Amino acid sequence: MTNAGTPRVGAREKVTGAARYGADHAPPGVAYAMPVVSTVGKGRITGLDTAEAAAVPGVLLILSHLDDLDISPAGYIMADGYAFQSLQPLLDDHVAYRGQPIALVVADTLVAATEAAGLVRAAYEEEPFAVELDADGTETVLQQEALPLPFLSDVVVGDADGAYERSPLRVDEVYEAGPQHQVPMELIGGVAEWRGDTLVIHEGSQSVGALRGGLARQLGIDPENVEVIAPYVGGGFGQKNSLQPHIAPLAVAARRLGRPVKLVLPRAHTFHAASFRPVSRHRVRLGADRSGRLLAAIHEVDQQASRHDLLPATYTEITSRLYDIRKFRGRQRHVRTDAQTPGYMRAPFEHPAAFALESAVDELAHAAGRDPVELRLANDAGADPVTGKPFSSRHLAACLRRGAELFGWAGRSPDPGSMRGPDGTLVGWGVAAGAYPAMTVPVLARLRAGADGGVLAEVGGHEMGQGITTALVRAVAGDLGIGTESVRAVCGDTRAVPHHLTAGAWGTNSSLLAVHAALRELRERLGVPPEGPVDVAAAVRATGAEEVVAEAVTQGPGQPPEAIDRMRAGLVAPAGPDYPDHVAFSFIAHFVEVRVEPAAPRVRVSRVVSVADCGRVASPVTADAQVRGAVVWGIGAALSEHSEVDPRYGGFVNADLADYVIPVNADVGAIEVDFIDEPDFTLNPMGVKSLGEVALVGVAPAIANAVFHATGRRPRRLPILIENLL
């Protein structure tokens, strides 16, 4: 490809403050909203006193269940709906969890709205609630019974229990991770505005199509009359992957007032207003021969759920395939608690699943007396052990070998506690692998070639910082042999094209597939050869038109045509990783050095090497950043991030950025990133798999394994805190 290091598209706008995010929109006459949230863990609202709040000068409106908001349910995203959960607050007196919105105050100014929101008084009839996996009052259900869909049934290959019992070497441990919150820097919020019968929403979203379809359903209007505009999203990480329940009431307020209304949720509210990574508990049993060759694995998972929805879990999708394990049994259960519905947070299942499996594999390597890299290489898989199909491509062994070399793994002394830094700190070196599905979703791409030689690419995808627009611009420019400055990409705007949700690391490969097809169509319409450089201006002028437009819709291999209808409606429709003729996954290997202070065992990550197999690298600059960022995520996930619950109060108690501790600059040491960069043409003609999620998978267990190597203490719960190492 040309343009080896295409700089990030939009960087100039971002360093000058010119980039406009949802809440940056400030239409004339805008009013300001502020929610009031429940202060009990569960119950019923028996009284709501808004008199004092309504008396605050500037207050325009107070919405609650006492009004008839005329809002219909949007439905749960994983049940043919649009919303992060099925529950829509403000419609009745039921309180399902602490932090649930119970009223929305709208005022002329933000200070008035904030003051008034603090004056709304609610009385409750409280009910007992449960917020922890082991609490009284939880309810546990088997996934394959509660969600009877083929891809959600337990993975069972052969008689794993029998093979485990017969194995000479066995590991049987329980690992736990979560809950955690995504906390993108951009707060949840935006502006709702009516222009005639058209509702215009400016709000950061990974799924403008879901907002459009969901708001149309909630408000009983035509989706054609909803415009959602989100060219920039200040981080998503799964939090902004669906319709959130604050928007429909905002639209109702804007309609009643005849004014645009802006809402920016306080950071504390965001811990309850959207999804989070649920707590999950994993019992992993590994059986192996004396050399560490894996004979059987059993992976049983309990995942936190809400009372009202079940988040379909796919933890065993990767743990059954990371190695050549011929006997595997998975079991996934849901534990209903009194919280908002948990959801997707970067590598939602794969990060905790890899923590469990890759910690257990490290325990096995230690028990077998084998080097952890060598043991992983000895257990590498050829074909998919679950389906018997080939992998579209699999370069995990290459990731491990190259990573070991870059890291200098050969210099590792195997015994725990045997390496020390010059300052006396305990040094630990750990390794772990990761995998993540390479899924494909339906995408519509439209290319507009102008007589000035420029090309506008309107694509159903979202730019959350991952670099999709850079990859798109680079692909169009590279194909046509023109400069990247001649190409512009429009993402996250329902006025341009319909949009599928961008998540699951399927955004770049799926949108590149559509652009690839649209480029073939464009070349045909321009009357130029199917390959080679194009003088776009001359070719457009030769047609006699000012602009030549080409459009293509693509989908995943084996997907039914209805998938495209679902995409147009803003519903989810991913294909893979189990495709008709192959299974497709990306892979990664992480090598980590930790330094542990000997007295108070504070852990610092001094050095990380990560080598990824994501197929062909679509955009080197932004791909590198994706992996670096994911390593930072892994440091947070392993060492500090934990959403605390208190069984006395419900909700999450450390709901701000001082107490929910994400890594800062001083927490991050050297990070080296490399790519195998082998195109996967079995999966798609660009050879691109997935990257944004796999990059995180395995970082936390690599850190945990390094902590074990440094200290001899085996962390089995995330985050790993000082008190766990004393």
Added chain:
Amino acid sequence: MTSEVATTLTVNGQDVRLDLDPRESLLDVLRERLGLTGSKKGCDHGQCGACTVHVDGRRVVSCLFPAVQANHRSVRTIEGVAGPDGRLHPLQQAFVDHDALQCGYCTPGQVMSGLGCIAEGNAGDDDEIREHMSGNLCRCGAYTGILAAIRAAAGRREG
């Protein structure tokens, strides 16, 4: 009801007169009254640094800074960093060159803080930069790029 306070301040070299509610933060005034939306709200509690601006040359988190307190002071925001001809400041250019950003939401605060870090003489070595940039959170995790950008810009400007 709170009575309003007449306030005069300079923002990016322009004189501004406003009648302000004493509870209004400098951040909200910049964003909602003056249309300067480059400064971002990430927490409203001084915990994330996305709202960092300079007041009389010192970096402050504008969400914790009452706007009335900016009376007779000079405020510089991200919108006042590039040259009038649109030419990027060397630190902004370094952020682009070192890909020191992803989603871009924290970036204005990182740039304003980075300018402060260099001007304060706290960009002497990597550890010093890391320490003095740790009030600015970046959830995308662009920290190594931010470090490289500040290191480069500091070197370019003699210290």
